[in-house]
Amino acid sequence: MGSSLYFFALSRKNNCVAIKILNGYASQLNREDKLQELKVLQRLSCASPSPLPAETSTHSGRLLTHFYHPGIEEDGEHLCLVMKLLGSDVQAFRENLPNHGYLPLPIVKRILRHVLLGIAHAHARGIAHTDIKPDNIMMDLGSSWTTEAITAWLQANPPQTHPPERSLNKMVTSFVIQSLPHPSISELASGTFRLADWGSAQLVDHQTTDDITPLGLRPPEVVLSHDWDESVDIWTYGCIVFNTLTNRPLFKPMELPEKNATEEEVLLYQMISFCGEFFHEDFLRKSARSLDFFFLNCKLKKFDRYGRKTFQECINDSGFPFSTEEIEEAAAFMHKCLRLDPKNRASAVDLLKDPWLAS
Template structure:
């Protein structure tokens, strides 16, 4: 091992289970016995092969977890880890559970070992281990490490830091994999939405999430000069509600679960099944006190410094800002656009750019998105904005009068107000909430970036300030309120007439269960 690099300490007791040799899923129905049976590289996917077009010469490998065994040259290069591995220069972090995975990393629950100094970080942490490909992108195509170091500044007094994940440590594993030690989180909002019918989240919870994300964005944009650029449900994380004693008890009873073994390029692999804390048996209890949950903005893999961008912005489909699609100069206002899209999605269960009602699918996703933006918002792209866009994009999509070509072939989607009224029964009976929520979303979805309000302005929007339902309504600037004020505002809300007798009794029951779990 090279000097100065931190490595893996794998005890004998943590050996990886023996591998078997099952058949691997192949598109043409044949069995692959080596990496040289076809002349083309395999196409990798997570969904069913029926969702994409492949030729009979393509080998399709379906991975239940991260694609172990695929090289960094092919865009992956994940490090194969297992429960019990000890990471760090002194082996101070021991992997206790696999929490999740993505294209560029795996995330593990890490517990301390005797090699870790007291007070270095929380007792349990999340260990994000980047793939070899993602590690190679750091600096040239990704600013994740620098951004995390900037936003984790211990000297800041801005409360937005409390709503962003904190970087506690960083080191290199096996010479080519960056490891990041972060706050342990319970899960993400994408998984949380599955608890609600049609993915429509309660109004109060939506305000909680959006309000806390705005405080986080105010901190990122104004103090850190960072744009997140990947604001989506899976990157809004739920703060860990478990005391470490309860986590110890859960882990003591838990055994790792492995995916069925498979062969990749002649090598047998068997990834560990991911188990986020949200899936733990006791977690549904915390649903009773949902307004007490804290959310944090995470995954800064696409984040960039506003004044020192290292690469172009992409953003996920359905959340891409118009300036990103059109090659217009972009800044932190793309996060505001994404936040407006998410607000609509949380309250209706549908994307604001939903094209499912269209009679036929369009091949050009950019054209479809632009048409839906115009139809949904009732706006048109201003000439001064188009003048700053990519000329080829403008010529491709817009006519001489600055109108979008082929717009007449796109049916007009429901307005934001009518969509809220149709898909959110809770809001349908509260006209004032309906109108103010629609106005909030419309402010975020201004086509011209300069017309969108900043995070600080949105924090004062009437929709968020109408009721203290998300714990951040103060006489002072909410971004500078203390944790005591935050909890105090939540307690005041719980004791207010807004909650009602039924919800108040639910809170008492939840508190009793929580106390019982602590003492049992």
């Protein structure tokens, strides 16, 4: 079971909202400041500082209010976060699209620009999301989804429950996960997208864990136990650019028994091969785990040869109908994000000025 559940609710102002209910353990960690979701959402709910565009705050999480609800038995109190009700996530609606989840390029750029606006807003407030992935990018409900329309949909699709189960000393009934209908292509073309689920977010100046980001999206400084900051989101965003274009992951960490190589070692090899650069001595010297993977000459221990596969080739191999110019521009944009040394990556504000994303 996860650490939280989401529910629809009707607010006192007769608006539909989403309530994220954290389990007792996660709620206590928030009280102890070991998890920072409440504090992060409170910061995000403030307006963007100048000189960021005012629209940045509309593409990240926004907390309407919060409260605590008593738990049953020994579970303790539940922190309940009241937020704007959102629609489908990118991962979910792509699975329902024809042609292997391909999205037209203007929609891809719209999604990526909105996500980047959300990242810029977070970074300006000293927050790193640390868990950017397709199922954490969600679409605002369109204007047709009024409170009346949602109420009618709920009446036509009433909540369903699983059979009751025993939990310690009581019987509990859990609800079946149900989602609103997925958007059409025309709705996506004019939709608003938000970076959602800030449960793993970190205050950059008060980090509580280094265990961040799924392995295939994890930046090299985290893999190698180097100091990290908000630029971890820029690396992950670069991976998401490729995924949103092609509906495929860029990095595919896997074990290679013939080389006795672990998933992390294969991932580091792929980083070197795709990014077209090597790790520098200064960076590795400041990384606590570098000697687990590298010789003193900065070469990987398990790989004596390095193949080169450019971002252009990776995009072209996806089989989607991109022009040569589009591939070149997208690859150049990815290269600004996917630099092995985080100090060489572009900032979110700089990326917003890139002509490929603005076109």
